[in-house]
Every structure is written in structure tokens, then in C-alpha cells.
Amino acid sequence: MKSSFLTKSPDRLKDRCSLQTKPPRWNHLWLREEERRKPYITKNDMAQVTGFPIKKIAIFRALKLGDFLLFTPALKAIRRSFPQGVIDYIGLPWNSELVKRYDCYIDNFVEFPGFPGLPENPFNAEKVASFLTLVQKQKYDLVLQMHGNGNVSNLLVSLFGGRVVAGFASDDAYWPNQDFFLSYPGRQHEVLKSLGLLQFLGIDHEDKAMDFPLFETDFQKLGALKEFQSIRSGPYACLHPGAISAAPWPAEHFAAVADNFTEQGLQVALTGTMQEKHLTRAVMQKMTSPAIDFAGKTDIGMLAALIKSSRAVVANDTGVAHLAVAVNAPSVTVFTTTDPSIWAPLDQAQHCIVAGNAVKTPEAAILATKAIMDNERTSPS
Numbered sequence: 001m002k003s004s005f006l007t008k009s010p011d012r013l014k015d016r017c018s019l020q021t022k023p024p025r026w027n028h029l030w031l032r033e034e035e036r037r038k039p040y041i042t043k044n045d046m047a048q049v050t051g052f053p054i055k056k057i058a059i060f061r062a063l064k065l066g067d068f069l070l071f072t073p074a075l076k077a078i079r080r081s082f083p084q085g086v087i088d089y090i091g092l093p094w095n096s097e098l099v100k101r102y103d104c105y106i107d108n109f110v111e112f113p114g115f116p117g118l119p120e121n122p123f124n125a126e127k128v129a130s131f132l133t134l135v136q137k138q139k140y141d142l143v144l145q146m147h148g149n150g151n152v153s154n155l156l157v158s159l160f161g162g163r164v165v166a167g168f169a170s171d172d173a174y175w176p177n178q179d180f181f182l183s184y185p186g187r188q189h190e191v192l193k194s195l196g197l198l199q200f201l202g203i204d205h206e207d208k209a210m211d212f213p214l215f216e217t218d219f220q221k222l223g224a225l226k227e228f229q230s231i232r233s234g235p236y237a238c239l240h241p242g243a244i245s246a247a248p249w250p251a252e253h254f255a256a257v258a259d260n261f262t263e264q265g266l267q268v269a270l271t272g273t274m275q276e277k278h279l280t281r282a283v284m285q286k287m288t289s290p291a292i293d294f295a296g297k298t299d300i301g302m303l304a305a306l307i308k309s310s311r312a313v314v315a316n317d318t319g320v321a322h323l324a325v326a327v328n329a330p331s332v333t334v335f336t337t338t339d340p341s342i343w344a345p346l347d348q349a350q351h352c353i354v355a356g357n358a359v360k361t362p363e364a365a366i367l368a369t370k371a372i373m374d375n376e377r378t379s380p381s
Contacts, residue, residue, distance in 0.1 A: 048202035049164060049180065050081050054141040057082060060090045060157050060167075061146040062112040062120050064244060065300070065319030066343075067190070068098065069210050069326045071146065074194035075105040077205035078144075088138065092121055097300065101213045110135065117152035136161040146194055149173060149184040166201055168193075190342055208346055212326035214308060218301035227269075227292050228306070236267040237369070238307050238324075239291075240315035241283050242276035247337045249316055249359065251279065255286030256362035257314050257369065262289035264373075266311055269294055271303060271320065311376070312369050317343050325351055330372040332365055349375060 057078065061071055068091070078087060089095065090110040099109040113131045114123030136159075143160045145167025147153040157165055158176045166180035175181050182200045185193055195205045222228055241254045258268045268289070270280040274296030284291050298306060303320070304327050307313055313324040313331040317338045324331035325345045333344065335355035345351035352372055358364035 049142060049166065050202045052141070052164075054082060054085055054164075056086045056088070056138060056140050057142045057144065058088045058090055058110070058135070058138065058140045058157075058160060058162060059144045059146055060112075060153065060160075062091045062095075062118070063147065064092075064120075066322040068095065069212065069319070069322040070190045070343075071194055072102070072105075072210045072212075072326070073191055073205060073208050074146065074198055075102065076207070076211075077195065077198050077203055079105045080206070081203045088140075090135070101215075101301075115152065115156050118147075118156070132159050135159075139163075142166065146197070149186065150175075150181070154181075166197075168197060187341065189344075189346065191346060210322065210326040212304050212323060214304055214327065215301060218305040222298070222302040222305045225294075225297055225302070227294055227297055231267045231269060231292055234267060235265065235311045236269050237261045237312045237314070238269045238271055238310045238329075239283065240271045240313070240318070240320040241279040242272040242320075243316035243318040243336075245338060246317045246335070248279060249334045249336055251282035252286045253334075253359075253362040253365070254283045254314070255288075257365050258283065258287050258291055259289050260362075260366045261312070261369070264370075267292065269306060269310070271295065271298070271306065312373055314365060314369060321345075330376050332368040332372065334359055334365060 059078070061067065086107045087105065088108040088110050089106045090112050093111050096109045096111065099106055112121060113127035114121035115128060116123060140160060140162040141164065143157050143162030143165045145153050145157045145165065148168065149170040150168050150173035151170060154167065154169055154174045154176055157167065158174070164180060165176045168184040169175045169181045170184045180201065182197050185196065188196065191208055191210070195208065198205060223232070239254050239258055241248055241251060261268050268291040270283055270291050270293050272280050272295035277293070277295040280293045280295040284293060294306065304323055307320070307324050307329045308327040310329055313320070313329050315321040315324065315331065315333060317333055317335050321331060321333040325347070328350070331345070331351045333351065333353050335344070335353060336359050340353050340355045344353045350372060352368035354364045354368055
């Protein structure tokens, strides 16, 4: 099997990340037998993985864009605790592009070929066997299962051959050990889930903010698009009618929000993948004012640059909504079928949500867009 690793020079510097590191705390990783049986419920009883000279870490989280962005605060925390460690991220094939953006947190990307019971990627038995052989050769000091409740993923990460395996486990899941696994908090906010696990493991965090590094080339490529030429001279708003996990908000509701933006003097940019072009077209057909269709025209960096420069973003609860938060663009997220207590932005001053009965009409979203833009105007620069 061709190597799945995308690597960088081992002498790479971490200075460019501007990470403030702390001296390691040399606590006991390996606990006496009687201590191993205690429930980890107090700070003094927490498993302190930072106390061991861990040199090589694997993070397993083979999920979508939004899930990755919601994990970036945890990535920062892991890097701060292990500034000299090698951190490998095991994810879906498209995650390989993120190595270039998050290289101050992630050293190597390992492509996940799928596994029986995990729906994110179809699996091939031969590729899975080769993948496990490759991963086992890395001899990880620490394997972090950050994928989910562990019903399937805990079996998988146990095959990685790591010295210490840590993560979440539901009551019905396989627990690889009783020391470094935490009961899965299914109703907790997604950002806080990951940070809570790290805190349980003795890994401190300094902030909960997501981030998405932008390159100058992202803005250059966006500027070269003919679609962007027509909106670059004035203020504009972005609408993203597509969704993956959530049910899409009706096209006529997006159209009403878009027409309201036009009435406020903003141009409208509709975003999406090529597969979502039928959704952007449906919105345009319902609109009474013009819009620019960017569906299928941007890669992730160009899309982030487009969103970053917008006055407001309106999206379903999907990756683009989290991208708006990560690049600090004022946004409104519509929750049709997903749970805002788990997926909503933590900062709801600059980022509003529409949920429950309010999604049945466009009025609440229109009011929310006015609120975030008014807040942006009055906020100190």
C-alpha cells in the first residue's frame, strides 16, 4: 500500500504558531493497581497524560468539515501541552488539505481507509489491513480517540498498538482501559466535549475559539473569479442553502432573506458545492432580486476568503456555518433538525441561531441578520 503519510521536515519550528507553552508537569502516568480502580471524578484523580514524556501522538477523528473546525480548540490545547511532540491526525481523505493550514498543530496526516461499522468512508478489507500495519509501525505513545462515543472506534484505535489509548466510551461501548477513558457526554456542546476529555487527561486549554488559517493565495484565487468581480466593489452577504446532516431550510426562506439583504444595499453571493448547485438555483428562482452563484466555483480556502470578507453569512447547520465562525464573519445558523445545544456557536453575540418554530418562516432569520450587522457596526474596531 502506498504510504498514507504526508510529512514535513522533523526539524520544523513551532514559533510560527505563536503558541505559549508551559513546562511539562511530571506527574505519574502509570498508577498503582489500587489507584487504577478509582473513578476519575475529581481533579486530583484525573489521568495526567502530560506527566509522561510522550513523543508521538495519534488523533483519530475521521469526520466532516464542521466536526474538524469544532475540534480546532482541542488541537491547539494538545500542541501547547506537547510542543515538541509529533502529532499525527488520522482522518478522511479530504482532511489531507488541512495539513497545510494547521501544520503548527498537526505534523502528519494519515488517510483513514474506513472500517466496518463506521459510515463516514466505505472500507476495503485489504486497505484496512495495510492501514493498521502502517499505523502500528509508528509505535505511538498516545492514541486519542476523538471520533465519537466509541461504539466502533474504540475497537479500531485499540488495534493501533499505542502505548496509551485514551478517549470517550459510551456505556455500551468497548472500554480499552478504565484509566484513560471518559464516559461520552452525548448532550454536551461539541467544542466542550473535546476540551472536557483533554481536561480529564490533564491537558489544559486556554480558549474555546475555532480558527481557520487563511493564505494570501486564497484571496488571490478568489479575486481571479469572474463571479467575484461583480461583488468585490461593495458590501455583500453569503447564503449557503446546502446541508449534509441537517434538513435544508426551504429555498423560499433563503430567497426572502436574500431579498432583504438586497433591500439593505448588499449584494448576495450563494455558495455551495457543484452537487449543491440545484439548491442555489432554486433560491435564485425564488428571489425577486439578482444574486451571484458561486456553487462549484470555490475550494475551501476561496470559500473561507469569500465568507471572511462578507457582511453576514446565513447557512444551515453544516460545515459552512462553522467556517463562518472560524473566520470570525457575522453569521446566522438555521437549525432545522439538528440540536443547537450541541452545534450552535458558543459566541451568540456575533453569531445568531434560528431554531424551533422560528424556522417555519424567514422572519426570525431576517431579524437575526439585522441584529448581527447592527452589532458589527457598533462594535469597537
